[in-house]
Amino acid sequence: MRRRTALAAGLAWAAAAGAQAPQRLRIGFAVGYAPFSEVGSDGQLKGFEVDVAQALSRRMGLPFTQVILDFDGLIPALQTRKIDAIMASMSITPERQQLIAFSAPYYFSPARMVMRSDAKLDVSPAGMKGRRIGVERGTIHERFLAEQFKGSQVLRYATQDQAFLDLKSGRLDATLVDAVIAQFGFLNHADGRGFAFAGPDFGRDPRYYGKGIGVGLRQADAATLGRRFDEALAALRSSGALKALNDRYFSFDLVSPPR
Structure with missing residues (x-):
């Protein structure tokens, strides 16, 4: 049938x-x-x-x-x-x-910043001025950072895994990513030890993150x-x-x- x-x-x-x-x-x-x-x-x-x-x-x-x-x-x-x-x-x-x-x-899915647990940074455009934030190219996170965090240094990567590697090595201060991807692809693993979510859920902004x-x-x-x-x-x-x-x-x- x-x-x-x-x-x-x-x-x-x-x-x-x-x-x-x-x-x-x-x-x-x-x-x-x-x-x-x-x-x-x-x-x-x-x-x-x-x-x-x-x-x-x-x-x-x-x-x-x-x-x-x-x-x-x-x-x-x-x-x-x-x-x-x-x-x-x-x-x-x-x-x-x-x-x-x-x-x-x-x-x-929510969108969150990930950074070192002890960073204690103000996750706002003013608080992240001059800071290096990694993002995957072509994602809506890239556009959000470009328009809302204009004072930050936005570094673009071909994959999110590359951004996580640079975050781990200290070449980045933070990365903006889907929260679930960050949790399962980084924070739940040994490489994510000492890192955590910081700041608000930016995914609630429908101007960028849609439906x-x-x-x-x-x-x-x-x-x-x-x-x-x-x-x-x-x-x-x-x-x-x-x-x-x-x-x-x-x-x-x-x-x-x-x-």
Whole structure:
């Protein structure tokens, strides 16, 4: 019954698109986002977003291929049709919506500064004046720092892991990052000993951090492939499958919309 339903949905989508539905989606991921997406010891990509992609793929009846890219290369790859969708902790913001479309959000995450526990710095534009703050290129954190922390030295990195390395070595005073990524990718490990979150949750500023994290799509695909992602995501929410994936990785709820 489910196979027939998926097939009917696929044929309807193809007709609406005026073209044959793709046989396999190419989904772009960015590594260095434990526990969202990282390369395991076996060389395979794993993590929460990979599992969500698999669940969405099964629900839509469309298998997918993983394409690993630097974060700042994801939107150009989508626009040039090298990939069909983005699942890389990408915030839904007005700025990005001028370039691409998004599905409904599938998780929500705070944005925090990480620095040495004994730094005792005032985490504000005035308090961080002249300080070196690391950030991953192409992220919304980069834009936030550029516009709100103009007196700071903003150092840009290809991956967040590189920023963590420079923070550990003392070449940075702080890094601005998704709080969950910082917790699981740095603070919970030996390299993160002596470091901690500092300052407020900057992710509450909707001017920069938008409406949550969604699947990035070409604008031309919003009414077709985008609709299929939204329907699959709604089904995962209503069935409890999305919350079950959340609970596999986190002891707190990232998938329920803020109230």
